[in-house]
Amino acid sequence: MMETxxxxxxxxAAGLIxxxxxxxxxxxxxxFSRENLSKSFTTMGFLGLILIGFIAFLVFMLRHS
Known part of the structure; x- marks a missing residue:
């Protein structure tokens, strides 16, 4: 009953979104112009690289502690 x-x-909720x-x-x-999407992808790529580096740093710290 609750599942339904x-x-x-x-x-x-999906319809509202x-x-x-x-x-x-x-x-x-x-x-959604080409230059706005280009700026967004550049920003997201940069943030993604920072996040990957941060997680790699945390893993490195965990292995050497």
Whole structure:
């Protein structure tokens, strides 16, 4: 019984998220321009490299403690 309720709530939440995304994209179509996406991917790549380096540092510290 509760499982069905959770599935229904999940579907409603997913529908709400899709609707909100659709509305925001319709309101500002320029946010997905080529240069904005390029800036975003550059930033995410840089943050990803920092995160990988930080995790490698933590693993190194754990092995030598």
């Amino acid at each position: 309720l959770y599935q229904i709530l999940g579907l409603i 899709v609707w909100l995304l659709y509305r925001s994209i319709k309101g500002r179509p320029d946010q």
